[in-house]
Amino acid sequence: MKITEMFKRRPAAPESAYQPPQPDAGLDRKLAPTLQQRLSDLREMVGNTGDLIVNELAVCGIDCAVVMCEGMVATAVFAELFAEPLTALRLDQPTPEKLLGWVRHQSLLAPDQKEFHTYGDLTRFIMSGFVVLLAEGVEPGLAFGIQGYDGRSVSEPAGESNERGSREGFIEKLRPNLSLVRRRLKSADLTFEMVNFGVKSRTDGALVYLRGAVSPELLEEVRRRLSQVKIDVVLESGYLQPFLDSKPLSIFSGVGYTERPDTLCAKVSEGRIGLLVDGTPYALIVPYLFNEHFQSFDDYAHRxxxxxxxxxxxxxxxxxxxxxxxxxxxxxxxxxxxxxxxxxxxxxxxxxxxxxxxxxxxxxxxxxxxxxxxxxxxxxxxxxxxxxxxxxxxxxxxxxxxxxxxxxxxxxxxxxxxxxxxxxxxxxxxxxxxxxxxxxxxxxxxxxxxxxxxxxxxxxxxINPLGVPATSPAAPFSLYAMRDVLFRVGWKTLSQEDLRIQGLTGSDLKGEDADGE
Amino acid sequence: MENKPRMISGSQLVFLLLISRLFTLFTFVPRARTAASGSTALLCIPLAGIAVGILLLPSLLLFRRTQTGLLDCAFQVGSGYGLLVSLLFGAFCLYMAAFTVSHFSFFMTSVVYPNSTPWVFVILLTLAAGYAASLGLEAFSRMSVWVFSLLLLLLVLFLCALLPEANMVYLTSPLLDGTPAVGKGIFYTAVNHAEAVALLLLLPRARRAGGRTVAGWLVLTVLAYELLSFLTLTVLGDYAKTRIFPLHTLSSLTQLSGFGRLDLLHITLWIFAAFLRMTVYLYCAAVCLRRMLPNLRFGRACACCAAVSGVWALMTAQGMRFWNQAAEQIWTVAAPFLLLAVAAPLATLLFTSLGQSPTGKGNGK
Structure with a gap:
């Protein structure tokens, strides 16, 4: 390169031949009006996959289909709570609308019950372990959350053992992980915002935050960054980490992780955001400060x-x-x-x-x-x-x-x-x-x-993970946050003032002059 | 969110400039004819601090009136004037960067690695400082907090170890050499505050910076200088005049029970200080270069400045004749200080005042 070229503006990057991953075709199409057409479309979309189970049956004389994925549904629960009431149903002058009304308002075939109108939702629910009910003559399909796939049960976190705290750690399944967090933070402000990653894998995830504690700017920034994830398959939360990191090439990361629900709860209550991804027994935490690597849950149980x-x-x-x-x-x-x-x-x-x-x-x-x-x-x-x-x-x-x-x-x-x-x-x-x-x-x-x-x-x-200096509260200095850095002061002092990540000196998650030096 | 330039705190700026200033104490050569020595120096240091404060008043007034940096004001006066000021400031920063790395390599080849050649130190320090400068001001200003902590630790250890060794017999009347010697010492010490130039460039990037920041920097500098000079004088006495690096000799002589000798800590702090000082000047030079060439990306500007100062240092570090000659001519030190830290802000202030109505923008806080 000539020296004079250094001083010229860099030309725009040429158009790349690479095409970003595209979602499966026809996912946003509305469901076909007839049941047979819907089933035919579905089989075509999933390529007659071997684990698709389609049970066609008549409920009160109305043609219906119960669709599910093999091995993803709790068979006993399905038989007792779903199949039995449905097959035993008797309606006066049955119509598809009456059947839909009974399912919606007079039965409880599953606690988690959703309506959908597109093939995208249909395939997503089936692949996520829902049981789907399609009926002739009514447009919406109904999905029932009675998943029952095998998985590891809640056990002690292998990488973050402790002496006195809980022995429960996250597992690979998303929903039990959410319940582990909810059990510890029963606040109405605790929000699980469901998200989806991977154009092909459509992996479920959940943003975990505490409304009122989290900075809206931080939340918006995390949503924006996650919306930029264009990966075919997301199998692990580590795939998403570079999108949340401010300087992916740095030696240190501004994204933390934990396999302890109690640690996640503590971080969330300080205004941070957690990210749980289905299939990963770890939660990502943003923003994560450098001194937090040296904190453990036991610190707060010991004197x-x-x-x-x-x-x-x-x-x-x-x-x-x-x-x-x-x-x-x-x-x-x-x-x-x-x-x-x-x-x-x-x-x-x-x-x-x-x-x-x-x-x-x-x-x-x-x-x-x-x-x-x-x-x-x-x-x-x-x-x-x-x-x-x-x-x-x-x-x-x-x-x-x-x-x-x-x-x-x-x-x-x-x-x-x-x-x-x-x-x-x-x-x-x-x-x-x-x-x-x-x-x-x-x-x-x-x-x-x-x-x-x-x-x-x-x-x-x-490093400034999501606008907060990673070396905070030591540099820039926040006196009130230093109570838990070099020294861990007693709980009486700790409880006098809550720490908020946006309240640290040098944080961009607040007004220009809101920090104290 | 993370890409916008951040403000640093006033205290970070103070630490940065303090450490940068203390580097000159490490390289203090008592045989330089222009330097005040002995008890005279102890009197000159605080008086020089006051003098620098007074000399910086035009800069502070300019900053208070416009709330923007000197370079911004200069470009507002006229693009030609702005380019000239940027060029002068940039050249001085490059000179100081080369000065720093040359003196540092001289110390390393004289004391720590007697069998090495200076180019190893020049290249490694230039590379590291260039990299740090390209990371931005907030990165190395935050780092200055850690180095300041190390400095405090060293000062405390020095005090603990050396106060019992201090011999007050070496303290004489500061006026023993006469009033002209004191005046000359004050002048020399004052114009050696080259960090005032960096201060003018960095002041707009510091939150709530102004008179207090400058005063804080001067007070801390005077205190640290006074303390270390006092220990050097009272512990080493006349022996200090025979040493190239009296402070290093002092640390080599220091024994602190279980801690052993303190020269390891001293060398470590020296490297930190050299790194920070070099980074500050490379950053300031890159800022000036970008003012002249706005299309140049900041990383490349840092690389250019690092390359120029590195080559300059490589050409001059061997033998140190260039730097020794520069140190012995008081006007080679005084002229840049007076031109950049006093005359340039004063001229800009005048130009700005003449070209602005009394109700114009920038009435200050």
């Missing part, structure tokens, strides 16, 4: 001084997890004079017999550790012990005995690995940063490490 101690422990563990190996390499390679004499002698003694320079030794052992971690995560549980044995004996013991790796380096790996699991939500950035800091420490020593730390800090400070 303040212990909670504060744990909080500091987590900060230290976070710093250890990405800085310690780099510092060890940097100080050992470039600034041994800065280490205490006895420690230096011990390190020199063990490193004198190893063939690799410190930086390569560290890179090698952390690379092996990441391979073992990944293998342990993906492989069947039954062979997990083998990986542990290989890791502990072959890498840990044999490599040191053979003089390939120094014993302090093994100790460092152990400390760093354990520390990185103290704040599991930051594991991804920490792992990458660790390698980066080892490299820069080995190349430029302490100077490189501090400079890289500057760049990482600047990167973190540049």
């Amino acid at each position: 303040p001084y212990f909670a504060t101690f744990i909080r500091w422990l987590k900060y230290a563990a976070f710093l250890f997890s990405f800085l310690l190996p780099g510092l060890y390499v940097g100080l050992g390679s470039f600034h041994p004079e800065l280490l205490p004499k006895n420690l230096l002698l011990k390190l020199a003694q063990s490193e004198a017999v190893t063939p690799l320079p410190l930086m390569f030794e560290a890179l090698l052992i952390f690379f092996i550790y990441e391979i073992m971690r990944e293998a342990g995560l993906r492989m069947p549980k039954s062979v997990g012990h083998a990986v542990s044995i290989v890791g502990a004996l072959v890498i840990g013991d044999a490599a040191v005995t053979a003089g390939l790796i120094g014993a302090p380096m093994v100790l460092l790996v152990a400390m760093t690995a354990i520390s990185s699991f103290v704040v599991p939500s930051l594991y991804e950035p920490v792992t990458l940063l660790r390698f980066g800091f080892i490299l820069i420490g080995g190349i430029a020593g302490l100077f490189g490490i501090v400079l890289a730390l500057c760049a990482v800090l600047a990167n973190l400070c540049a």
Whole structure:
């Protein structure tokens, strides 16, 4: 590129040949007037799929069809609450309108009952596990929510265990997840706004927020961003995360996640928005501040001084997890004079017999550790012990005995690995940063490490998830919000003033001059 | 929502400029003929702070009247004048960026990495600062809060460790060298407040900024300068005059029970300060460049400024002859300060007042 071209306006991007995913054809068409035509259209739309069940029957002499998806409906409930009352129904001078009126006003075939008029809704309800009733001579179809597909029951969250709080975690099914939240927040302000993602998958989701607490501007922005999701298939909430993130290429994310309904409730009550997606046992939370990675539900059950101690422990563990190996390499390679004499002698003694320079030794052992971690995560549980044995004996013991790796380096790996699991939500950035800091420490020593730390800090400070600075309330400073950052004050103080995400200094979710410095 | 430029707080601006200013204390070379030394310096520092406050009055008055930045006002006066002011400010910011990185690499190659060449430090620091500048003002101004915390920690540790070592015998009468020496010291210290130029460019981006922000910056700078100079003088005494970096010597001598030597902390803070200072000046230079070339994207403007200052530093860092000569000629330091921080705002204020009716816009708060 010529230098002069840098100063010219960038031309508009050429039209791409890529066509965004298109929804299935004919979804917005109205239902056909005759039952047979509707069934024929439906079969054509779903391509005679094998799991479509169509039961044609006459109710009081009126031709009807009960349509459902195999394996998606609770069979016993269907038989008892739906099939039996419908087949036993007797109407005087039956007409399709009378049948519809009976279903609408005189029966309760299912608590969740919806009317629809288009093929799009028809297929969506069927594929979501509803039982659909179509009758000859009446336009709307009726959908009954008696889903009963198999799934995991509510169990303890695997990634966010705690000592004293609830043992319930989100599961893959959306509706039970909504009930887990509702049970904890019985406020009339709690709203579940149903949304749909994926042009083909049409995955159900729910925005969770507390009216009165959430900023309307924030809500509008989240809706706007989610409306821009043009993906064929959404199988996991992680697919949506980049659309909510303000700087998707940043090391840190402004979108948090939790598998605990109580944590989601706490966040929602602070004016944040949760997003539950069918098929994902995690809720996304926006906006998510950096200090929240260090908060856990137990903090609020413990006494303040212990909670504060744990909080500091987590900060230290976070710093250890990405800085310690780099510092060890940097100080050992470039600034041994800065280490205490006895420690230096011990390190020199063990490193004198190893063939690799410190930086390569560290890179090698952390690379092996990441391979073992990944293998342990993906492989069947039954062979997990083998990986542990290989890791502990072959890498840990044999490599040191053979003089390939120094014993302090093994100790460092152990400390760093354990520390990185103290704040599991930051594991991804920490792992990458660790390698980066080892490299820069080995190349430029302490100077490189501090400079890289500057760049990482600047990167973190540049994140403004949905208009709220990620480093808030420390920078920009909000005194009242700091009560739960470095120290966790007692509940008597915490309860004096509610924290609202839009009330933090530097937040864009309010008037220009509404913040206090 | 997240793409619109944000305002920073007045305190963040104060921290940013304070850290940037303290960098010059780290690079303080007592043998420079123009610098006041010893007890005279202790007297000159607060008086210079007051002098800078007075010299900045036209800028504050201009800001109070128009509530816009100096560059905006200059362009309102006339596009030619605006371009000239942008060019002068931009060139000065590039000069200061190159100065910062050169001095920093000189320190690193003199003290921390004696076997290295300066270009490694120049390139790495320029890259990192260019990246940070491209992230925007709010990113590195928020970062300044963390660095300020580190600075406070260092000051407290210094005080704890060094106060028992302080020897008041080194304190003499500040007027021992005569009144002209004091006057010269005040002048030299005042015109060394190059951050005043950055302040003029950044002031419009700070919420509720004005006289209090400037006063806060000057007071904190004077306090930090006074404290560190006092410790250097009373602990090192005449030995300080023989050292290239007295503050580093001071930190190397410091032993604080379990904490050990403090030079590691000092070097860390030094790198942070150099990074922030370089970033501030690159950002300001990029702002000026974009005023001259509005179609240029900000990221590219930062890259251009980083490249120019990096090349400048690479050409001058080896041997430091250029910078030493510049430091010894008082007018090479004083002229840019007086021109940009005093004369340019004063001229703009006059032009603005002449071209505006008394009921015109911008009556201030």
